[in-house]
Amino acid sequence: MPRADLAGRRALVTGATGFIGSALSRRLLELGTEVYGVTRRAHLRDDDASLRWRVADLADPEAVLRVLKDVRPDVVFHLASHVSGDRSLTTVGPTLRDNLLTTVNLLTAACESGCPHVVLAGSMEESYPGDEPLVPGSPYAAAKTAAAVYAQMFHALYELPIVHLRVFMVYGPGPQDYSKLVPYAIRCLLRGESPLLSSGNREVDWVYVDDVVEAFVAAADAVDAAGATVDVGSGELVTLRVLVEHLVRLVGAEAAPQFGARVDRPLERQRVADLAPAQDLLAWTPATSLYTGLARTVAWFRDREQHRET
Numbered sequence: 001m002p003r004a005d006l007a008g009r010r011a012l013v014t015g016a017t018g019f020i021g022s023a024l025s026r027r028l029l030e031l032g033t034e035v036y037g038v039t040r041r042a043h044l045r046d047d048d049a050s051l052r053w054r055v056a057d058l059a060d061p062e063a064v065l066r067v068l069k070d071v072r073p074d075v076v077f078h079l080a081s082h083v084s085g086d087r088s089l090t091t092v093g094p095t096l097r098d099n100l101l102t103t104v105n106l107l108t109a110a111c112e113s114g115c116p117h118v119v120l121a122g123s124m125e126e127s128y129p130g131d132e133p134l135v136p137g138s139p140y141a142a143a144k145t146a147a148a149v150y151a152q153m154f155h156a157l158y159e160l161p162i163v164h165l166r167v168f169m170v171y172g173p174g175p176q177d178y179s180k181l182v183p184y185a186i187r188c189l190l191r192g193e194s195p196l197l198s199s200g201n202r203e204v205d206w207v208y209v210d211d212v213v214e215a216f217v218a219a220a221d222a223v224d225a226a227g228a229t230v231d232v233g234s235g236e237l238v239t240l241r242v243l244v245e246h247l248v249r250l251v252g253a254e255a256a257p258q259f260g261a262r263v264d265r266p267l268e269r270q271r272v273a274d275l276a277p278a279q280d281l282l283a284w285t286p287a288t289s290l291y292t293g294l295a296r297t298v299a300w301f302r303d304r305e306q307h308r309e310t
Contacts, residue, residue: 005221006028006031006032006033006075006217006220006221007031007032007033008032008033008034009033009034009074009075010033010034010036010071010072010073010074010075011028011033011034011035011036011073011074011075011076011077011220012036012037012038012054012067012068012071012073012075012076012077012116013025013028013035013036013037013038013076013077013079014037014038014058014076014077014078014079014080014102014106015038015078015079015080015081015121016035016037016038016039016051016053016079017037017039018079018080018081019170019174019175019176019177019209020079020121020167020170020209020212020213020216021037021077021079021080022174022175023172023174023209023210023212023213024077024079024213024216024217025037025051027213027214027217028217029050029051031217034052035050035051035052036051036052036053036054036071036073037051037052037053037054038053038054038055038056038058038067038080039053039054039055039056040055040056040057041055054067054070054071058080058098058101058102058105058106059097059098059101059102059105060105061105061108061109064102064105064106064108064109065108065109065112065113067109068109068110068112068113068116069113072113072114072116073116074116074117075116075117075118075119075220076106076110076116076117076118076119077119077121077216077220078103078106078118078119078120078121079121080098080102081098081099081121081144082094082095082097082098082099082140083123083140083177084138084139084140085138085140085265086138086139086140087137087138087139087265087266087267091138091139091140092139095138095139095140095142095143096139096143099140099143099144099147100143100144100146100147100150103120103147103150103151104147104150106118107150107151107154107160107162110154110160111154111158111160115158115159115160115161117161117162117163117220117226118160118161118162118163119162119163119165119216119219119220120147120148120151120162120163120164120165121165121167121216122144122147122148122151122164122165122166122167122229123140123141123144123166123167124166124167124168124169124205124231124233124269124271124273125137125138125140125141125144125269126141126144126145126148126166127141127145135267136267137265137266137267137268137269138265138267148164148166148229151164152164152227152229155226155227156227161223161226161227162226162227163219163222163225163226163227163228163230164228164229164230165215165216165219165230165232166229166230166231166232166273167207167212167232167233168204168205168206168207168231168232168233168234168271168273169204169205169206169207169233170206170207170208170209170212171206171207171208171209171293171294171297172208172209172210172293172296172297173209173296173297173299173300173301174209174300181197181240181243181244182243182247182294182297183301185197185244185247185257186247186251186297186298186301187301187305188255189247189248189251189253189255189257190251190253190301190302190305191305192253192254192255193255194255194256194257194258195244195255195257195258196258196261196262197240197244197257197258197259197260197261197262198240198259198260198261198262198263198264198265199241199259199260199264200239200240200241200244200257200259200260201239201240201241201264202239202240202264202268202270203237203238203239203270204237204238204239204240204243204270205233205234205235205236205237205238205271205272205273206233206234206236206238206243206290206293207232207233207234207273207286208286208287208288208290208292208293210287210288211232211286211287211288212232214284214287215230215232215278215282215284218282218283218284219282222281222282224281225281225282228277228281229277230277230278230281230282231273231274231275231277231278232273232278232284233272233273233275233286234273234286234290235272235273235274235275235286236272236290237270237272238290241259243290243294244257244259245257246290246291246294247294247298250294250295250298251298251302
């Protein structure tokens with residue numbers, strides 16, 4: 001698979017402390033890219049000393065513009081997000097602020113600072129044209145849908161070179177939110193506990209984090225993809241139940257998952273990635289099978305659990 005030549009180029013990564021953002025930042029550094037991460041608070045871990053940090057709240061348009069004028073990136077990877085499947089009213093404000101407002105501020109600043117190439121992290125939860133019903137299923141989905149529409153407008157009206165990657169359900173090794181299914185289930189099983197789960201009947205397109213990172217890298221130089229929305233997934237559907245049963249076998253767990261212990265969320269969509277645009281525009285296809293990816297993920301979490309016990 002051809003890779004973008006990012007050696008010596010300058011990249012700005014929002015959400016660089018997150019699960020995907022941190023993996024992308026490491027990969028960019030491996031490729032010889034000069035990487036700047038954006039964080040709300042001063043932040044530096046031992047494993048990311050080569051990453052140059054800029055402190056800014058992306059909800060502040062002036063702060064965003066200052067960062068872009070200071071860094072002058074060749075490419076901006078926008079991954080900062082408030083990811084939540086919560087349907088409660090209290091989620092509306094945070095998802096609006098951290099998914100829509102921050103994206104609009106970033107795209108505006110990109111135009112005002114010279115229109116660097118932008119790679120935007122979208123979501124499989126967005127509403128698609130032709131959806132029935134078209135109504136988003138959660139505050140997060142509504143905010144990401146609106147952000148995608150704004151991205152289309154910025155490209156069409158202001159000629160901002162932007163690639164919108166609609167990312168499906170990402171899993172893999174690395175520090176992440178333990179409220180998410182895969183890390184939650186693995187940790188429970190490793191500790192001999194029974195994960196409390198929904199019915200497990202939902203079918204999901206799962207994609208390994210390293211494959212997602214390679215899609216972002218490929219999009220950095222994809223001139224023909226400017227203005228396009230590209231699915232980043234596996235192209236296959238696997239139920240939550242089947243995935244968790246894989247984890248049980250990989251862990252060798254004695255505790256049985258309790259399916260049906262939690263209520264299924266309303267308005268959850270079933271989607272499978274259309275890989276043709278990614279192949280045509282990015283020369284990208286996923287390389288990691290689900291079972292291989294889960295085995296690597298379990299090994300990573302097992303190692304952390306063993307260190308916790310010593």
